[in-house]
Amino acid sequence: MVITRKVEFSASHLCRRPELSEEENRRLYGAAANSHGHGHNYVLEVSLQGEPDPVTGMVLDLKELKEILMRQVVEPYDHRFLNYEVPPFDRVVPTTENIARDIWQRLEPNLKFGSTRLHAVRLYETPDLYVDYCGEVPCSA
Amino acid sequence: MFRVTRRYQFAASHRLHAPQLTDGENRKLYGKCNNPYGHGHNYVMEVSARGPLDASGRAVDTERLDELVAQQVLVPFAHRNLNLDVNSFERLVPTTENLAVEICHRLKEHWSATFPGEWPRLDRVRIAETERNIFEVKAHEIE
Numbered sequence: 001m002v003i004t005r006k007v008e009f010s011a012s013h014l015c016r017r018p019e020l021s022e023e024e025n026r027r028l029y030g031a032a033a034n035s036h037g038h039g040h041n042y043v044l045e046v047s048l049q050g051e052p053d054p055v056t057g058m059v060l061d062l063k064e065l066k067e068i069l070m071r072q073v074v075e076p077y078d079h080r081f082l083n084y085e086v087p088p089f090d091r092v093v094p095t096t097e098n099i100a101r102d103i104w105q106r107l108e109p110n111l112k113f114g115s116t117r118l119h120a121v122r123l124y125e126t127p128d129l130y131v132d133y134c135g136e137v138p139c140s141a
Numbered sequence: 142m143f144r145v146t147r148r149y150q151f152a153a154s155h156r157l158h159a160p161q162l163t164d165g166e167n168r169k170l171y172g173k174c175n176n177p178y179g180h181g182h183n184y185v186m187e188v189s190a191r192g193p194l195d196a197s198g199r200a201v202d203t204e205r206l207d208e209l210v211a212q213q214v215l216v217p218f219a220h221r222n223l224n225l226d227v228n229s230f231e232r233l234v235p236t237t238e239n240l241a242v243e244i245c246h247r248l249k250e251h252w253s254a255t256f257p258g259e260w261p262r263l264d265r266v267r268i269a270e271t272e273r274n275i276f277e278v279k280a281h282e283i284e
Binding site: 015017028029030092093096097098100101127128129130131132133134136137 | 200
């Protein structure tokens with residue numbers, strides 16, 4: 001069974017690689033390369049796979065999951081400029097893909113309860129663009 | 142591996158009527174969707190592509206995806222009558238199942254011109270006719 005909890009955070013970023021010229025960055029990232037950055041209301045859906053506990057009837061207490069999401073992701077990310085304030089984005093371009101992977105890496109070791117495991121991270125940069133990441137394996141259907 | 146999904150919208154009209162069936166049978170099968178002059182929807186479509194990260198830290202260049210979708214889907218379908226204005230539906234009933242397959246087919250056919258490398262690959266097309274009716278087709282399921 002898969003259970004999902006949604007949280008939100010607002011953050012600013014810019015997409016730019018220091019080894020590229022202004023023109024190359026502009027061509028690659030468009031307006032996302034603007035040098036003072038811009039922001040999004042990110043929406044994060046975190047899914048866990050597991051079986052309901054025979055006594056509690058829950059895969060994991062969603063309150064506990066929310067606390068982990070707050071501690072590992074929302075508190076460090078929310079109302080921050082990712083490139084300047086949240087490593088590894090001082091050296092990794094904070095594209096939606098890279099942010100999804102960083103969130104996976106922050107959460108994965110903290111979400112092992114019995115047979116319950118992190119299943120997928122879905123990160124919306126806007127309502128019209130989102131990324132699914134399931135670790136270094138092909139995302140299943 | 143990442144799956145990147147982009148959402149698009151277009152408004153179009155259609156009428157569900159299968160020429161192989163009688164008027165009575167069509168009426169019974171499709172109900173209001175068989176009304177003679179058709180009706181419209183605000184279709185909401187999600188296009189997903191998957192792949193590894195490239196040097197830019199992205200799995201999909203969404204600007205190129207937008208161009209492909211505009212060219213193959215939004216321009217020919219938006220504010221059109223699917224039965225009368227889109228050749229593919231001359232003989233094929235424009236149910237949203239058939240629409241999803243047609244869109245997926247168009248994207249697949251022109252995919253390599255937009256994305257010439259091994260990655261990203263088209264993963265799926267998901268289309269909502271209304272908020273309650275949603276249809277999804279995976280690229281590997283069709284020709």
